[in-house]
Amino acid sequence: MALLLASGTAFFLFSGDLEDSFSIPGTPTDEVNQQLSSEFEGMGGGAGTVVYQTEDGTPFTEEQQEQIADRTEEAAEVDGVEDVIDPFATDEEVADQRQELEDGREELDDGLAELDAGQEELDEGRAQAEMAGMLDQVEDDLDFQQSQIDDNREVIEEQEEELERGEAMLEMSSEISTVSDDGATVLVNIAFTDAQEEVSQETRDAVMAVFESDPVPGTEVEFGNDIAMSMPSLVSTAEVIGVIVAGVVLVVMLGTLIGAGLPILTALVGVGIATLIAMSLSGVLEMASVTPILGLMLGLAVGIDYALFIVNRHRRQLKEGAELTESIGLANGTAGNAVVFAGTTVLVALLGLNLTGIGFLGLMGSVGAIAITIAVLIAVTLVPALLSLVGMRILSRKERARLDGADGADGKHRHGEQDEVRPMSTGRALLRTGVAVLALGIIALPALDLRLGMPDGAAEPTDSTQYAAYTAVEENFGEGMNGPLLVAADLTGGPTKEAAEEQAEEEQFQVAEELYSRDDVTAVAPIGISDDHTMAIFQVVPEGGPSSESTEDLVDTFRDLEPIEGAGPLGVAGMASGNIDISDTLSDALPTYLSVVMGLSVVILLLVFRSIFVPVVATLGFILSYFAALGGVVAVYQWGWLGAIFGVENPGPVLNFLPTLLVGILFGLAMDYMLFIGTGMREAYVRGAPARLAVQQGFRAGRAVVTAAAIIMGSVFGGFIFSETMMISSIGFALAFGVLIDAFVVRMLLIPALMHLAGDGAWWLPKWLDRLLPDIDVEGSALEERHTHAEGTGEPGTAEVPEGSADEVAPSRS
Incomplete structure (x- = not known):
């Protein structure tokens, strides 16, 4: 009782939080996270997912969107939180990017049309001058106009190449979204300052409290298992x-x-x-x-x-x-x-x-x-x-x-069962x-x-918020969004800053194409390039969930891949990779x-x-x-x-x-x-x-x-x-x-x-x-032998052994 009381006192004085994740330092995932932390400000920390859904399945109203945006701003102020992404702002940014590309394509097409028209006019002028025998007098002027057209065409071609790269990038990342197609489900992505396994439960609870304490009318909010912890009951x-x-x-x-x-x-x-x-x-x-x-x-x-x-x-x-x-x-x-x-x-x-x-x-x-x-x-x-x-x-x-009625016992086995034993x-x-x-x-x-x-x-209790969040993401965004991969690629750099920047953009696109070409990849989105232009990181959404066999194969494939010759293999991080x-x-x-x-x-x-x-x-x-x-x-x-x-x-x-x-x-x-x-x-x-x-x-x-x-x-x-x-x-x-x-x-x-x-x-x-x-x-x-001998009931080591327990049998002494 004293020991029970003492251990109870120790529990109340010294107990702390239990963890809901496992980690092993020095793994490839841990090494990538450490590298990202040093190369990219605000990267390498843990992540959390909050899922909002409208109760009636209709798209979010403008008022609801504004209220959710307010919650994201409030959550971003929580100690231990690096950033919280407004899903509607992200969706608008993607839409703006798409509109810019479309506008750029129109301007490019208009510019090419003007160049073609100018080229046609120039060719006609050259032909007329030649027929009139005046080509020598105007040839220098015509050559100057031709050089301007050629220079403009070269610029437009470079712009077209960059535009095509942007369009391809947008197409590769088109399946990544924070707002569902029907507009009734959104994902609020949270970035923590500490690594996933080091994020304190106080920080997680504080974030969840922001979204739970003041609910948005007409919506339901759920939390992924990367932020919510289901503490198993000690007694059930x-x-x-x-x-x-x-x-x-x-x-x-x-x-x-x-x-x-x-x-x-x-x-x-x-x-x-x-x-x-x-x-x-x-x-x-x-x-x-x-x-x-x-x-x-x-x-x-x-x-x-x-x-x-x-x-x-x-x-x-x-x-x-x-x-x-x-x-x-x-x-x-x-x-x-x-x-x-x-x-x-x-x-x-x-x-x-x-x-x-x-x-x-x-x-x-x-x-x-x-x-x-x-x-x-x-x-x-x-x-x-x-x-x-x-x-x-x-x-x-x-x-x-x-x-009591037997008036004692002789210590012998009275039923004779041992005598009846046969091999x-x-x-x-x-x-x-x-x-x-x-x-x-x-x-x-x-x-x-x-x-x-x-x-x-998916393995959480079906009535838990983690299970509800997982199934909502799977149904509205695809199973892979429950466990996206973070892929890091080393770049070759360049002799000057301008050359390194240009080379980095080309190599970023090259890596993205290589990733997107793989089976079981749903989407690839470039996240950024390091300041020294020696590393690029990408978000890759697999077709399977974080525990699926296809995702495991994908991680192994990426780690064996070297899309840029001489730059080394790719690094992979993320929840699926860590597991x-x-x-x-x-x-x-x-x-x-x-x-x-x-x-x-x-x-x-x-x-x-x-x-x-x-x-x-x-x-x-x-x-x-x-x-x-x-x-x-x-x-x-x-x-x-x-x-x-x-x-x-x-x-x-x-x-x-x-x-x-x-x-x-x-x-x-x-x-x-x-x-x-x-x-x-x-x-x-x-x-x-x-x-x-x-x-x-x-x-x-x-x-x-x-x-x-x-x-x-x-x-x-x-x-x-x-x-x-x-x-x-x-x-x-x-x-x-x-x-x-x-x-x-x-x-x-x-x-x-x-x-x-x-x-x-x-x-x-x-x-x-x-x-x-x-x-x-x-x-x-x-x-036992000494006890038997002291009682005088038989020679040491000769007492019969009754049936019923192995601990009633003594092993031999050498």
Whole structure:
């Protein structure tokens, strides 16, 4: 309670704003933005979009236009805003440019007509002079007139070339507009002084307040996701349902409301502490809105499971006749020890995300590690304390009555179920292996089509202002206007200022033509040329949206393009470009991180099981469950399969950091399940059971607790699937699906079958390696042996192991 109060105080004193964007310094997009900031005043900052629509679908009236113009002027005064563009003024400027070009074309045509007429008159005069024999007398005058006509024609031709260039530029940019064709929708473009990811929420809120606080009568205003932030809710109905399902599983398993409520209560306390600590760090760290929710998700699921392991062990010991206080200590020294080891495994995997070198991802791992640490500490401190407070009420009335009537217990398993265990047949083991591998392979197939990206406005909740703005832009201006690209081209310059200026205009047009000629480009508009005439920038509107595959291909194409020989390739920036760079960086980091995790898996399992075969098959099983989980995510969130069930209305790329995040979390949880299934097999084998019989005995010992733990985790993670935020939903689905696949298909179907097929070879370890490896007493076997010996109930290490929990089985000691 003191720690909860302290973390709450820290939250109120030090918490800050959460971010709604992700950035990685040093990416190509970041480099272009830095270059633009230095070359162009007011460029390189973030952007925002405000969408106005008339309520009745009719064009804006003059009064409404004036009121919107007033709002843009007011918004331009907000601190942190570089400029706000009046959409109607922009549209008028384009119309004026078009009219100037038309007027220029008329004047040019008139001038050419006059020249042609003058040339015809001159030619006639020359012919008449020649016929009259007076050509020598007037030839100098005629030649002078001809030179004037030629000079004028050359000037007009230059003007015509410039006019044609302007007409071509206007045609290329004709699809870029801030007023829709029907005049009922307009875009107010906002330029911020800071980079997109550095724009404070106060600045954004102040801008939105300008347009919302004094609405324009007869209009509706919406804000794009580049300015509005949808803060995902920490607690939702779906998550509560997930906890209720977990409670039902606990009641069924433990048979008592107090026993079921205790793990949930302690998990909620742990989650409260961890979440408040994480939120208090947001004042000094740039933290994405999804980060504390990830910590909550992990802390809740793991906290319930870890408390369950200790409570279940304590209940079993009480039913065997152990004294209350002694049972609590023994449960904490055995099952609690296993919890510490399991939690440490997850902790190391999450902290390993910092090895990727990607700041926001490392912070997610660190916040998740805080949640896991708190869950472990709660499990081995608060859980024993509460067990002491509830006393024997942790057992149901029937269990207490049976215990009182039995006048003690001998600690033996009275049902003889272990004696009835028979090893599975080899044929059945082969069948189970084939079915498991085939099923996992089929489920993993969609992962081959994995596309990474960031959710755009289409992925926002359908009742949000971001979604309304995105769809309004798409319907009235084209999908590409939701994510225009900013293209920068280096120019060759010139020996003099005049030559450089002329050369720059020609090269600007050359680049624009090259960009416009590409497939999937809707429009190209020149924005400007730097003062030293060495760089030009363009706005390019793609046909597809910011997360579409065609836009990704377009960015790659532009970056490989060198339209001006010797000037170097083009640079690309913008929201779509930034998301692509983040996805590419994460994709590059994933193989390294996956390799580190696989190596960690082999080392941990080698220490625990003292075997070569077990770590290898367990790690390969993790790889299968990982890619199967990714396959499920691709099928649902990228392809849209079963989208109606999971609330996926607009399928798109998979969240770019999800595959890397999934590695760390799923690895830790998979190792937990392997621990609780595998240690029973190892212990039975060391105690003398034949290898194949030991597999079945260990499976029987651990299956109940692994089943309950997997269902609980799946329920808690699954509750987040129905979050309105697609980012949270996809993470919840990946974790829930991955946990269930790993527990029920890999650990409880595939691993026992492979262990059976390996026979004694499953436990082979070179003697020299056996001598080098330290003794890892994961589940407090030494403590249990001393306790058994002190009671005089049997020789050390000979107590029978009842079915029901993997943490009831002690691993061997070397």
